[in-house]
Amino acid sequence: MxxxxxxxxxxxxxxxxxxxxGVSLDVRAGELFGLIGPDGAGKTTLFRILTTLLLxxxxxxxVLGLDVVADMWELxxxxxxxxxxxxxxxxxxxxxxxxxxxxxxxxxxxxxxxRIAPIYRQIEPFADRRAGxxxxxxxxxxxLSCALVHEPDILVLDEPxxxxxxxxxxxxxxxxxxxxxxxxxxxxxxxxMDEADRCDRVALIxxxxxxxxxxxxxxxxxxxxxxxxxxxxxxxxxxxxxxxLPDAESVYPFGAxxxxxxxxxxxxxxxxxxxxxxxxxAAGFADAEVEAIDPGIEDVFMSLxxxxx
Amino acid sequence: xxxxxxxxxxxxRKETRHILRDRQTLFVLLMLPLVQVLLFGFVIRTDVENVxxxxxxxxxDAATGELIALFRGSDLFTPVGTWPTAAPLPDLxxxxxxxxxxxxxxxxxxxxxxxxxxxxxxxxxxDPNTGAAMRTYAESLIxxxxxQGAADLTLVSRPGGGPGTLAGTxxxxxxxRIRFDPALESRNLFVPGLIALVLTIVSALMTxxxxxxxxxxxxxxxxxxxxxxxxxxxxxKVAPYLVLAFVNVLTALGAAWLAFGVPFRGSVTLLLLExxxxxxxxxxxxxxxxxxxxxxxxxxxAAIAGLLLPxxxxxxxxFPIGSMPGWLRPFTNVVPATWFIEIARGIMLKGxxxxxxxxxxxxxTLMAVILxxxxxxxxxxxxx
Amino acid sequence: MNAGATGLPTVxxxxxxxxxxxxxxxxxxxxxxxxxxTFEVGVGEVFGFLGANGAGKTTAIRMLTGLLAPTSxxxxxxGHDVSAEPEAVKRSIGYMSQRFSLYEDMTPRENIELxxxxxxxxxxxxxxxxxxxxxxxxxxxxxxxxxxSLPLGWKQKLAFSVALLHEPGIVFLDEPTxxxxxxxxxxxxxxxxxxxxxGTTVFVTTHYMDEAEYCDRLSIMVAGRIVALGTPTELxxxxxxxxxxxxxxxxxxxxxxxxxxx
Numbered sequence: 001m002x003x004x005x006x007x008x009x010x011x012x013x014x015x016x017x018x019x020x021x022g023v024s025l026d027v028r029a030g031e032l033f034g035l036i037g038p039d040g041a042g043k044t045t046l047f048r049i050l051t052t053l054l055l056x057x058x059x060x061x062x063v064l065g066l067d068v069v070a071d072m073w074e075l076x077x078x079x080x081x082x083x084x085x086x087x088x089x090x091x092x093x094x095x096x097x098x099x100x101x102x103x104x105x106x107x108x109x110x111x112x113x114x115r116i117a118p119i120y121r122q123i124e125p126f127a128d129r130r131a132g133x134x135x136x137x138x139x140x141x142x143x144l145s146c147a148l149v150h151e152p153d154i155l156v157l158d159e160p161x162x163x164x165x166x167x168x169x170x171x172x173x174x175x176x177x178x179x180x181x182x183x184x185x186x187x188x189x190x191x192x193m194d195e196a197d198r199c200d201r202v203a204l205i206x207x208x209x210x211x212x213x214x215x216x217x218x219x220x221x222x223x224x225x226x227x228x229x230x231x232x233x234x235x236x237x238x239x240x241x242x243x244x245l246p247d248a249e250s251v252y253p254f255g256a257x258x259x260x261x262x263x264x265x266x267x268x269x270x271x272x273x274x275x276x277x278x279x280x281x282a283a284g285f286a287d288a289e290v291e292a293i294d295p296g297i298e299d300v301f302m303s304l305x306x307x308x309x
Numbered sequence: 310x311x312x313x314x315x316x317x318x319x320x321x322r323k324e325t326r327h328i329l330r331d332r333q334t335l336f337v338l339l340m341l342p343l344v345q346v347l348l349f350g351f352v353i354r355t356d357v358e359n360v361x362x363x364x365x366x367x368x369x370d371a372a373t374g375e376l377i378a379l380f381r382g383s384d385l386f387t388p389v390g391t392w393p394t395a396a397p398l399p400d401l402x403x404x405x406x407x408x409x410x411x412x413x414x415x416x417x418x419x420x421x422x423x424x425x426x427x428x429x430x431x432x433x434x435x436d437p438n439t440g441a442a443m444r445t446y447a448e449s450l451i452x453x454x455x456x457q458g459a460a461d462l463t464l465v466s467r468p469g470g471g472p473g474t475l476a477g478t479x480x481x482x483x484x485x486r487i488r489f490d491p492a493l494e495s496r497n498l499f500v501p502g503l504i505a506l507v508l509t510i511v512s513a514l515m516t517x518x519x520x521x522x523x524x525x526x527x528x529x530x531x532x533x534x535x536x537x538x539x540x541x542x543x544x545x546k547v548a549p550y551l552v553l554a555f556v557n558v559l560t561a562l563g564a565a566w567l568a569f570g571v572p573f574r575g576s577v578t579l580l581l582l583e584x585x586x587x588x589x590x591x592x593x594x595x596x597x598x599x600x601x602x603x604x605x606x607x608x609x610x611a612a613i614a615g616l617l618l619p620x621x622x623x624x625x626x627x628f629p630i631g632s633m634p635g636w637l638r639p640f641t642n643v644v645p646a647t648w649f650i651e652i653a654r655g656i657m658l659k660g661x662x663x664x665x666x667x668x669x670x671x672x673x674t675l676m677a678v679i680l681x682x683x684x685x686x687x688x689x690x691x692x693x
Numbered sequence: 694m695n696a697g698a699t700g701l702p703t704v705x706x707x708x709x710x711x712x713x714x715x716x717x718x719x720x721x722x723x724x725x726x727x728x729x730x731t732f733e734v735g736v737g738e739v740f741g742f743l744g745a746n747g748a749g750k751t752t753a754i755r756m757l758t759g760l761l762a763p764t765s766x767x768x769x770x771x772g773h774d775v776s777a778e779p780e781a782v783k784r785s786i787g788y789m790s791q792r793f794s795l796y797e798d799m800t801p802r803e804n805i806e807l808x809x810x811x812x813x814x815x816x817x818x819x820x821x822x823x824x825x826x827x828x829x830x831x832x833x834x835x836x837x838x839x840x841x842s843l844p845l846g847w848k849q850k851l852a853f854s855v856a857l858l859h860e861p862g863i864v865f866l867d868e869p870t871x872x873x874x875x876x877x878x879x880x881x882x883x884x885x886x887x888x889x890x891x892g893t894t895v896f897v898t899t900h901y902m903d904e905a906e907y908c909d910r911l912s913i914m915v916a917g918r919i920v921a922l923g924t925p926t927e928l929x930x931x932x933x934x935x936x937x938x939x940x941x942x943x944x945x946x947x948x949x950x951x952x953x954x955x
Contacts, residue, residue, distance in 0.1 A: 038872060038873055038874035038875070038877075039872035039874075041874075048530075051534045052534065053533055053534060054691060054692055055691065072690070076534055076536050079534060081531060081534045083527060083530045083531060087526070087528045089528060090526075104532070104535045105535060105536060106536075137745075162872070163871065163900065164746070164900075165744075165746060165748075165900060165945070166745075166900070166941050166942060166945075167745065167941070167945040168745070170942060191872055193875060194902075236887075236889075239883070239886070252876075253907055255902075255936065255937075256906040256926075302875050305874060305875075305876055315810050315813060315815075316810050316811045316812075316813060318810065319806065319807050319810025319811055320810075322806075322807070323796065323799065323803075323807045326799055327798060330839075
């Protein structure tokens, strides 16, 4: 299966600090590929190299079979790019923004209407509104329309969901999945770990390095240690108590529950759960509920990061 | 109460820290006034020096010799030649080769002995600052020669221009003709400088801000990733300002002519073409500044400190170049406005054409070509 | 008394609430940004204030922190009325926002001195608390470096601590954990828990729905109104949803007018 993006040992430094350190990855044609990591991980730097905006210090990258350095101009015609913070002209209207980007690529809104319609139709009622006056969700849709208007062969979106509310984020991923179903290759970066399962495959990146690449579902089994979810009313008290357990490797809040990871790789989670529940009850947390769970992407990310609990 | 002062002091300390740590702005804020003071010191001269004076002497005699010797001996004048007739003069004035000429009537010494001699002093007043001064110097030198105390002499000058005469009880009657600007209306003379100033602001300052604003906003990224080439982005950014600047030239000229009655002796078309040339130079400078500046504020500072200020101080717009110290004068040649002002003054006030101004035009053209090439090259097709 | 983090009823227990808002309203011309918002936050609670951008959250927070006067309705924060005594409100609270909190071109120590001074702490107190703060965060080695050069996670933890320097009874956190890695985010929330356990009330907004679950109680704002108020467990049960994110999505979608409506 052909790869639309091939990155090999890519490195880039700024003022002596490595923003990217030997990054390698592949994105298959027609894939919805997610790059997940916190601020400063190197997501934007990687995307800027892929979109020919930055030169790498070492390594190579090919997009759609073209070299990002040597074939710069040809690539630029074929990539649809949406940088972080949307990069729209806030003093131009929705329609003016879109027609500008269309014209730069030698086309018009009318010519491309059918293709961008699923997205553009949602903001078309606001065609005359200044882009600066749009809500976060609408800016997303406009940014996406502008990136799509010239019929790109690949979409590169840098943190399109950052700072946007949960509803708009969900809708946006629905739109991306629909585009992927239509055959478009999409590379997206995000700091939100829970968006990983909306992607076909995901690369976890931190501190300029790729931690792991796989489908969202495949990460769990790699975890290698028992993981328990603990619920109860006195969450903070339980947190401290769990940390005091002799074999506790890490304890973190995870939404409504606490995630307890045990040091012993071969322990049976099913047997471990009632043991921990008992320990908590003895410590005075009578309503503690403990169950074994499968690790999610965030659990895996945190263990790969190597942070101390 | 000490809470309030404590908080205030803490805040003042913070503000001081901000200023001290912003090295670039600090440099400009400290160096700029210093440079300004130094430049102003050297550049502001209310006196005029090195007036290039010529003499028309149909017949030499002792008196002409003595008067000419007085001019020669004065530090203020630099004699450039003596001719028997006034024929070469118009051309010399037009070329800007001469500032002033003293014309003797034949039989000067005899007339003097008989109690009434006449001199004709013609001064190039196309530079507003120097015209009046040169005239006064010449007059005082002549008075000195005539041996009259100032109280005995009256200068008769006709309102609205025309030759003024020095009438004295005995001695020399001088007609002083101020050439090119009979009424010495300094308003007229400032217009070329003003046009240059306005064009520099609109073209260089605004263009550099427009491009860096795109960078700050983040939309530059998207433009760069598009098929748009650097030259297309530059032309697109610059074109509206070119039109704007041109409209400004028309407005300024229109206002000068209608509201102030500024004379326009030369070809309007030529002036507009030269203005266009100067606009292109300024635009290129604006683009060049924007390629180096990361923020709008930096672009503005660079444009003001690096372009506007030198243009105002060194172009001859306000302070005459002739009066600047020798070491400073070569720098004036680097300022594009210097050449444009020469050209504009020549066309508007002297009424000369390309034949006389081809050198200055050539220099401006060269500047335009060099700067445009440099700025397109400097405009990175990538983020750095 | 550990009033927060234990199971809570829908309204805080006895005593004066840390924050009380009754029909708090703010209009801008014809537009009602905040519409008769009513809720209470108990002392030592961790209260989550959720809503989409543009739902009126920011305006509401500005009123509660004494930065903006309400059009109608009333609110008391730390016992002071926000309309009548905004300056007293400002003195009694701490504030940290994602967009800004510390001066990047100054060192941690200098930031501490500045804020300590602004809040009127005497110098020995500033020095003492500042030293302990840096030690607790493990930032002694970075004390002389400019804040701008520190990693984002350290900056945020530092900003939070500085907001608490003058030991206010209530601290307002506006999206404090944007962009940081998942471990730092959780460490930050542990700091929040610690603070609440000490009796400080924490009023926090966030876009991370899992963080909503960390709160003792929360409210969800849609189009200027509060449409949900209670503990995470109550809200999930009420809406039959597995997570607060689902509750949020359901409520937000209810408000959005369907495109094909006549």
